[in-house]
Amino acid sequence: MQRMDTLREDAADPAVDAVIGAIHSIGRLIRQGVTGSDLDPGSFWMLKTLAKQGPLRVTELAGHANLDTSTVSRHVTQLERAGFVGRTPDPDDRRAQLVELSDGGRDRLHSAMAQRRALLTAGLRDWPAEEVTEFARLLDRFVSDIDKTTSGENE
Amino acid sequence: MQRMDTLREDAADPAVDAVIGAIHSIGRLIRQGVTGSDLDPGSFWMLKTLAKQGPLRVTELAGHANLDTSTVSRHVTQLERAGFVGRTPDPDDRRAQLVELSDGGRDRLHSAMAQRRALLTAGLRDWPAEEVTEFARLLDRFVSDIDKTTSGENE
DNA sequence: ACATTTGCTTGCAGCATACAAGTAGATATA
DNA sequence: TATATCTACTTGTATGCTGCAAGCAAATGT
Numbered sequence: 001m002q003r004m005d006t007l008r009e010d011a012a013d014p015a016v017d018a019v020i021g022a023i024h025s026i027g028r029l030i031r032q033g034v035t036g037s038d039l040d041p042g043s044f045w046m047l048k049t050l051a052k053q054g055p056l057r058v059t060e061l062a063g064h065a066n067l068d069t070s071t072v073s074r075h076v077t078q079l080e081r082a083g084f085v086g087r088t089p090d091p092d093d094r095r096a097q098l099v100e101l102s103d104g105g106r107d108r109l110h111s112a113m114a115q116r117r118a119l120l121t122a123g124l125r126d127w128p129a130e131e132v133t134e135f136a137r138l139l140d141r142f143v144s145d146i147d148k149t150t151s152g153e154n155e
Numbered sequence: 156m157q158r159m160d161t162l163r164e165d166a167a168d169p170a171v172d173a174v175i176g177a178i179h180s181i182g183r184l185i186r187q188g189v190t191g192s193d194l195d196p197g198s199f200w201m202l203k204t205l206a207k208q209g210p211l212r213v214t215e216l217a218g219h220a221n222l223d224t225s226t227v228s229r230h231v232t233q234l235e236r237a238g239f240v241g242r243t244p245d246p247d248d249r250r251a252q253l254v255e256l257s258d259g260g261r262d263r264l265h266s267a268m269a270q271r272r273a274l275l276t277a278g279l280r281d282w283p284a285e286e287v288t289e290f291a292r293l294l295d296r297f298v299s300d301i302d303k304t305t306s307g308e309n310e
Numbered sequence: 311a312c313a314t315t316t317g318c319t320t321g322c323a324g325c326a327t328a329c330a331a332g333t334a335g336a337t338a339t340a
Numbered sequence: 341t342a343t344a345t346c347t348a349c350t351t352g353t354a355t356g357c358t359g360c361a362a363g364c365a366a367a368t369g370t
Contacts, residue, residue, distance in 0.1 A: 018294070019287070019290065019294060021295075120174055120178075132168070136173035139173070141282075143180040146274065146277070149278050
């Protein structure tokens with residue numbers, strides 16, 4: 001029953017399969033690496049998104065994270081209690097509120113980033129600089145290409 | 156302790172940060188892409204590991220996945236009920252059992268692989284072949300280098 | 311004004327996970 | 341051999357993340 005491989009010519013591309021395998025492994029690495037962090041993956045994701053995008057509504061945050069609004073709402077509650085984000089009423093819409101990274105949240109994010117960075121830097125330690133650059137370039141293109149594909153065809 | 160950034164010059168490497176950002180995004184992509192699949196991420200992970208490594212004990216599987224034994228035990232129960240894996244007693248140790256991919260599990264894995272492959276292939280569609288190869292090579296090295304690092308220093 | 315839509319929160323249920331306790335079998339030591 | 345300890349696995353329990361549905365407040369449309 002392994003002849004499915006031979007059914008589709010593109011499916012047999014070993015490079016694509018290698019990419020799948022690597023993504024698979026990266027998933028595991030992230031799980032491991034993140035476990036030791038003082039910031040759970042969801043919170044990290046949200047803080048990072050806020051840092052990148054600026055203040056966002058709960059709904060927008062949910063859209064970016066691909067999570068339900070209720071989930072994000074609870075996360076925000078926790079993050080607020082922890083002092084990592086602040087809520088300010090949206091001047092344009094009193095139902096809405098802008099979630100904003102606090103200084104404490106920024107610090108926490110930075111330390112979490114540093115942890116991940118240390119892990120990756122260790123992995124990339126022996127790489128020649130131009131290969132790191134190339135790798136970053138390819139990764140970036142990869143993500144944006146997949147983004148284009150999925151947003152264009154899926155929804 | 157948050158100016159670790161300035162302490163280590165390599166931490167400021169924008170390429171490394173770009174890699175972090177990309178990994179971050181890939182995490183999200185996986186979460187999205189996998190949601191539509193007929194196989195949940197955990198099961199996919201286990202089936203793929205079994206396909207790659209051959210029959211494994213529950214403990215070994217747990218080690219590979221970095222999960223608690225109990226969690227894997229429950230997963231195996233489900234997968235067995237679904238007919239995707241079989242259990243055979245370990246001839247060397249009657250407490251242990253070898254979890255083995257069944258034909259049905261292999262089929263299921265292949266179809267799940269095909270889904271992911273379709274997603275990635277779509278993303279890589281416009282890439283020149285040699286860049287895909289290069290990308291796969293870098294990803295592979297990246298994973299194995301991080302593996303080396305973590306296994307060497309962490310445990 | 312009233313109905314509908316939108317942004318958010320909360321109640322609820324499902325699932326993954328870890329830790330702890332229990333069982334069966336293996337290993338070590340006296 | 342007998343007993344203690346260790347190991348592989350399962351099951352009980354608790355916790356956390358998640359989505360869906362219901363509810364509330366505010367905005368928008370008619």
